[in-house]
């Protein structure tokens with residue numbers, strides 16, 4: 018009804034995520050510098066800032082003791098409507114690295130062999146409580162609260178309890194940015210029930226795909242005895258709405274960047290540098306779920322199976338450093354650089370190397386230029402909530418109509434249908450053949466596929482995603 022949409026526009030919104038859009042670091046001279054954070058969550062929520070105003074609460078990544086220093090961080094973040102949730106450093110480490118990234122993340126992505134520990138779990142609970150205290154304090158005026166991702170699964174419950182005690186009626190949304198695994202995989206975690214109950218205290222729970230949503234409903238049924246019906250779940254006298262909300266990017270941000278003179282110069286320069294070869298691009302956080310090992314195996318197989326392409330193809334792989342305090346990520350980095358070295362050693366000539374490997378994050382304009390010059394984008398995730406790099410590549414390919422080669426285990430592949438070349442990431446031969454197919458694809462077919470992908474990313478923007486979710490949330494709160 019019109020009255021509900023009126024009230025939805027009047028209610029203010031609070032967004033909560035572990036990571037803020039800006040990462041704050043202390044420079045050598047003692048001042049604080051902020052840079053844009055990487056990862057899908059930041060990409061999608063940053064796009065939303067264009068159309069919706071909200072206050073964004075999150076962990077700033079550091080915890081100075083001096084009140085003046087905290088104030089300085091607060092001030093610099095407030096220019097971006099962001100509010101820091103300060104956490105004791107050891108506690109933050111145990112929550113972020115100990116539980117979220119070493120225990121929960123692997124389970125959400127079907128990695129077996131996880132051992133549960135009480136200490137990181139306690140830190141996880143404690144950090145969720147600290148967030149709950151901050152948000153309860155900040156949401157005194159009936160604000161809608163939208164909680165994001167696996168670091169904060171207990172937060173909806175803690176918020177609901179606190180707010181109900183104060184006689185307020187909470188309106189809490191929760192969105193997961195990772196896959197939600199099958200009940201049998203989740204059950205490996207002894208505290209799975211606590212996490213499910215935490216999420217079920219929301220008004221609306223959102224997922225990237227219908228499969229993830231169904232896995233969640235099944236887990237609630239199997240592990241908690243909750244009753245899923247249609248897109249709702251009945252649990253403890255409450256009705257929780259669940260839904261699939263297709264997340265996206267802000268394509269205009271890329272199109273605008275590509276128009277800039279310096280970016281055009283860079284595109285020309287790169288075009289000149291790679292004029293005699295085809296370019297395959299990979300952009301991934303350095304994470305085992307991105308299947309980089311498999312990608313390199315597949316590429317090596319391609320060079321072996323189709324030797325005519327040696328000397329005529331370059332893989333530019335950007336691997337953005339991520340979670341470097343976690344051992345699995347350190348080991349992976351060693352393994353990848355070793356693999357890159359091996360392949361380059363085998364196929365290089367004095368004037369040619371098949372892989373250019375960048376283990377760093379690169380400026381946004383450089384990223385846009387790389388997306389735009391690449392003939393193929395190759396993404397090999399073994400599991401991936403959505404994968405917005407796939408969208409970003411499409412946003413930059415209006416001219417070239419390059420080919421997107423995407424793992425069937427990335428959420429995005431569900432939506433991109435026959436616009437992409439889809440493959441099984443554990444099948445090395447299939448990766449190699451998919452690369453070959455992409456390189457040989459003629460202009461008409463590329464154009465046709467591109468048109469579909471372009472329409473999809475233009476229709477499913479991050480702004481639309483945010484708008485749809487908030488609409489659903491305010492309707493649920495009536």
Ligand code: G6P
Pocket residue numbers: 036055056057058059166167194195339340402
């Ligand atoms: C994924 C997660 C996000 C996370 C991002 C970057 O996209 O779903 O919640 O922010 O990775 O990881 P980081 O550990 O740096 O926050």
